[in-house]
Amino acid sequence: MSGAPTRKHTALPKAQILIEALPWLTRHNGKTVVIKFGGNAMIDEELKAAFAQDVVFLRHAGLNVVVVHGGGPQISAALDKHGIVSEFKAGLRVTTEDAMDVVRMVLAGQVQRELVGLLNQHGPIAVGLTGEDAHTITATKHQPEIDGELVDIGRVGEITAIDTGAIEALLADGRVPVVSSIARSQDDGHVYNVNADTAAAALAAALGAETLMVLTDVEGLYENWPESDEVISRLTASQLEKLLPELSSGMVPKMQGCLHAVRGGVNTARVIDGRVQHSILLEIFTDEGIGTMVVPDERQGESS
Numbered sequence: 001m002s003g004a005p006t007r008k009h010t011a012l013p014k015a016q017i018l019i020e021a022l023p024w025l026t027r028h029n030g031k032t033v034v035i036k037f038g039g040n041a042m043i044d045e046e047l048k049a050a051f052a053q054d055v056v057f058l059r060h061a062g063l064n065v066v067v068v069h070g071g072g073p074q075i076s077a078a079l080d081k082h083g084i085v086s087e088f089k090a091g092l093r094v095t096t097e098d099a100m101d102v103v104r105m106v107l108a109g110q111v112q113r114e115l116v117g118l119l120n121q122h123g124p125i126a127v128g129l130t131g132e133d134a135h136t137i138t139a140t141k142h143q144p145e146i147d148g149e150l151v152d153i154g155r156v157g158e159i160t161a162i163d164t165g166a167i168e169a170l171l172a173d174g175r176v177p178v179v180s181s182i183a184r185s186q187d188d189g190h191v192y193n194v195n196a197d198t199a200a201a202a203l204a205a206a207l208g209a210e211t212l213m214v215l216t217d218v219e220g221l222y223e224n225w226p227e228s229d230e231v232i233s234r235l236t237a238s239q240l241e242k243l244l245p246e247l248s249s250g251m252v253p254k255m256q257g258c259l260h261a262v263r264g265g266v267n268t269a270r271v272i273d274g275r276v277q278h279s280i281l282l283e284i285f286t287d288e289g290i291g292t293m294v295v296p297d298e299r300q301g302e303s304s
Contacts (some may be wrong), residue, residue: 022287028284029062030092031210032171036200036257037069037115039217041274051215055123055176064171067126067178068203070196071111078106080172089147089153090144091252100155102234103193104130106236116178126176129286133182133192134166139183157183157192159199162206163172179203201257205264209259212261213283215274220292221255234293237262258294269294 007199027056035055041047058065075093076086079102088096095103112128119126131137139157143150197214204212220231221243235243240259247255256267272279272291282290 024285032064034204036214056122068200095155130180135163137183160247197257201261212269228248
């Protein structure tokens, strides 16, 4: 009997942590969260493992989880290996037909497979698909405007339609869909490379998700970068819209995605630091939000 008080004492902090999570567990049960997996989190082995644990935890906590991924670093490495030069215009990868073959192979055959494997170490949970499957993502050729002129950047797509049927069927079966950001064209039959931040936002809106979470390699949206490294913890859609022209090119698709999501009915969109282990759990289940949260205009006064 003498060991009982010691056991009780050491277990108590664990119980307190679980109880602190209770309001968030209750609030998010049965809700859908779309997570854009990217940045350092998809290269660093420890961060990858922590990400997989977070996703599995959310699923066992009663959330419907959808993961969307790109694969910039892996694509660049594969293009180098194939002797194809990586070129960017307007912040987007110029994607020739040869490059598109490599992009498709890397996203669907390498990055997605690895992520599905990590998740499935914890049980028969994850199922991989691309935007091509069941017309999940349909796109048309995207031509950005640079200095007032439309520029051809090859097989880069602009999303025109989302069909959530396959994803909803997988969620209903208790699975975690892992979606590669490539799409079939509605008009020319080609396959297109789609920005993963944009794809995640479009899927979150189409699914009526509670939350969109975008993993990045920064702490969040900075108040006055580079003069200050103060992170804006919360802002409304209108406030974000005013800031967009001043943002760095890498942050633009992420914050545009957040804006699109909350204007499309998603309750909150968050940019969080994927370099922090278990950042997803910290963001969803504690008061200590670690990134930038975007909310619809009329909900500015509400708590997270």
